[in-house]
Amino acid sequence: MPAMRDASFFGIDFTSAPSARKPIRVAAGQRQGGVVRLAGLEALGSLDAFSAWLTRPGPWVAGFDLPFGLPRELVETLGWPTGYAALMAHYAALSRAEIRDRFAAFCDARPAGAKFAHRGCDGPAGASPSMKWVNPPVAWMLHAGVPRLIAAGVHLPGLLDGDPGRVALETYPGLLARELIARRSYKSDARAAQTPERLIARKDVVDALEQGRSRLGLRLKLSHAQRDALVADASGDSLDAVLAMLQAAWAAGRPRYGWPEGVDPLEGWIASA
Structure with a gap:
């Protein structure tokens, strides 16, 4: 791990199908003691732009809002490789249709109420199973x-060695x-659901973060302009990027x-769970 005083921190609100309308959001920050200052927000409109962003020189630590692993129970049932690098290579080589068919068959063979397999971190984090392909389609986020x-x-601690910077x-x-x-819900991509109640919830999140609660x-x-921008983004994507940035700064x-x-080591862990 690079020296804390030298490292930048990032939070990435990821989407598997980024566009100009719904980009990947990146929050950048610097930490001094118990304070993390938001340096800026960035929008990546394509997966190629995301790949290019990943090559920026370190030292940095980034939190990514996407699953890094699959449940061991699922992997072993499907007969897929049980080494992390081999599993990810196998998964990447499959089409979404092939993944959906295999996952659906796995779920169909299981009893109601226990259709999905879970990773050890899903319960503590309250996260969706990483094999879900709809609502939210986190399986596609992993795939992309x-x-x-x-x-x-890049270095994936506990999973795969890479550039330590x-x-x-x-x-x-x-x-x-x-x-x-x-x-309380604080975000929605649907304009009709972008209510005053959700705006107030975003303001409450930002207030709590600024107060360190x-x-x-x-x-x-934050600057006044940054605070206003986080509250105004009704999709919640900018705020989610900031939340991920803080989780990365904590974990580092x-x-x-x-x-x-x-x-x-096949499943991984969600930072701060």
């Missing part, structure tokens, strides 16, 4: 994102948001990036 992380040669961590912004505002022990420093200061003992 992780092969690009591997191709860029460019560290990629799996994060889940909803974990931190729930700590601050419980189950989370177990991460970090306080977010922990032994093993905050991974508890006994994590399955």
Whole structure:
């Protein structure tokens, strides 16, 4: 891990089909003690732009809002490779249609209420299973994102060695948001659902982050314009990128990036879960 004073921190709100209308959002920050200052927000309109972004020189630690692994139970049932690098290469070589068919067959063979397999981190983080292909389609996010992380040669702690100056961590912004505002909804891509209640919820999240009211022990420093922009983005994508950035900054200061003992090296872990 590079010296904390030298490293930049990033949070990436990922989408598997980025566009000018719905880009990948990147929050950049610098940490001084218990304060993380938001340096800026960036929009990546394509997966090629995302791949190019990953090659920027370190030292940096980034939190990515996408799953880095699949449940071991699923992998073993399907007879897929059980080494992380081999599994990701196998997964990347499959089409979405092939993945959907295999996952659907797996689910069809299981009882109601237990259709999906889960990773060890899903429960503690309150995250969707990484094999879900709809609502939200996190399986496609893994399919689009992780092969690009591997191709860029970044370091995936506990999973795959790479450039120690460019560290990629799996994060889940909803974990931190729930700590601050419980189950209140703060975002929607649908214009009709972009309500005053969700705007107030985003403001409450930002206020709590600025005041450092989370177990991460970090306080977010914003300009007035940045605060207004985070609250105004009704999609919540900019705010999610900032939440992921704070989770990455927290994990960078922990032994093993905050991974508890006994994590399955095939499945990975969600930072701060």
